[in-house]
Amino acid sequence: MKxxxxxxxxxxxxxxxxxxxxxxxxxxxRCQSAHEAExxxxxxxxxxxxxxxxxxxxxxxxxxAFSVMRYLGLDHxxxxxxxxxxxxxxxxxxxxxxHWLDPTLEDTEEASMLRAEVEALPEKLRxxxxxxxxxxxxxxxxxxxxxxxxxxxxxxxxxxxxQLQKKLKHLKENEHESVTKRS
Amino acid sequence: xxxxxxxxxSRLEQLSPRGLSDEGREDCHAVIESLVADEAPGQRFDWxxxxxxxxxxxxxxxxxxxxxxxxWYLGVKPxxxxxxxxxxxxxxxxADFDQLDRKAxxxxxxxxxxxxxxxxxxxxxxxxxxVTKEVVKHLESGIVVVVETKEHHLVNSESSEF
Numbered sequence: 001m002k003x004x005x006x007x008x009x010x011x012x013x014x015x016x017x018x019x020x021x022x023x024x025x026x027x028x029x030r031c032q033s034a035h036e037a038e039x040x041x042x043x044x045x046x047x048x049x050x051x052x053x054x055x056x057x058x059x060x061x062x063x064x065a066f067s068v069m070r071y072l073g074l075d076h077x078x079x080x081x082x083x084x085x086x087x088x089x090x091x092x093x094x095x096x097x098x099h100w101l102d103p104t105l106e107d108t109e110e111a112s113m114l115r116a117e118v119e120a121l122p123e124k125l126r127x128x129x130x131x132x133x134x135x136x137x138x139x140x141x142x143x144x145x146x147x148x149x150x151x152x153x154x155x156x157x158x159x160x161x162x163q164l165q166k167k168l169k170h171l172k173e174n175e176h177e178s179v180t181k182r183s
Numbered sequence: 184x185x186x187x188x189x190x191x192x193s194r195l196e197q198l199s200p201r202g203l204s205d206e207g208r209e210d211c212h213a214v215i216e217s218l219v220a221d222e223a224p225g226q227r228f229d230w231x232x233x234x235x236x237x238x239x240x241x242x243x244x245x246x247x248x249x250x251x252x253x254x255w256y257l258g259v260k261p262x263x264x265x266x267x268x269x270x271x272x273x274x275x276x277x278a279d280f281d282q283l284d285r286k287a288x289x290x291x292x293x294x295x296x297x298x299x300x301x302x303x304x305x306x307x308x309x310x311x312x313x314v315t316k317e318v319v320k321h322l323e324s325g326i327v328v329v330v331e332t333k334e335h336h337l338v339n340s341e342s343s344e345f
Binding site for chain 1: 283
């Protein structure tokens with residue numbers, strides 16, 4: 001029979017396996033590299049463990065985990081003074097192979113374009129999109145986390161989708177044009 | 184939301200976020216095991232492999248920080264070779280650390296001893312320990328350390344028992 005400590009450890013590891021991709025996707029919006037995002041996740045684990053002391057150290061709910069990641073991410077970003085360089089970094093992400101959406105799972109050119117365009121979205125839009133699509137949070141939870149109304153969260157989400165749609169359409173048109181010229 | 188946006192939404196859902204690297208997963212599991220075992224989180228586990236040159240510097244900084252603190256506690260300020268106080272060194276290490284968590288609590292070690300003063304006042308005397316547990320991170324290196332300090336106080340106060 002497993003001891004309480006063993007069960008607790010397994011519960012946290014299961015929670016991590018399930019939640020890490022979502023949390024990392026969010027953290028990547030605030031970090032320079034996958035490596036930094038993983039470091040942020042480790043720091044968040046320590047914080048969350050402390051927060052869950054009152055709840056017998058049960059694994060935390062996702063909104064709390066996102067909240068801690070956001071706090072640590074903001075702190076991290078502030079210290080490094082990276083905000084003004086963010087756009088430049090997004091270009092750097094794309095130039096290298098340091099993507100935060102798994103490229104091995106993309107077998108179409110469109111998926112690849114989509115990934116690149118998501119990574120190039122303005123931070124506020126990307127943040128809401130990431131929390132909704134991959135974080136699985138509701139607009140109310142996103143609103144609570146970002147300290148905005150749920151209507152604002154929903155508007156940003158919709159606007160992000162519209163931006164992506166426009167860009168994809170534009171890219172496809174360009175592609176079609178160049179194919180037509182070649183033929 | 185129109186149909187084309189809904190289609191886009193479902194295409195996005197198919198793009199999975201990247202998971203932890205094998206190394207990252209091992210590190211996180213090690214942190215969890217350490218936390219569950221109710222031990223100090225200690226060092227970030229992959230850290231020395233990733234930034235080996237900074238290990239010594241961070242350890243030195245930490246030692247300096249703790250050494251300075253201990254010096255103050257003992258009432259002996261660190262003194263430079265020329266006799267001047269090492270003010271810069273005392274203030275410096277603190278700025279390089281980020282406090283992740285802090286808890287403090289009091290423990291009463293012995294039961295109070297009662298005594299009567301010459302003027303007839305009943306007073307009690309007891310020993311109190313102030314325990315502070317801090318989780319700090321060295322900003323440059325990322326090393327996470329739990330620092331526990333104990334300060335012993337002798338409390339001498341008027342007794343409320345009589």
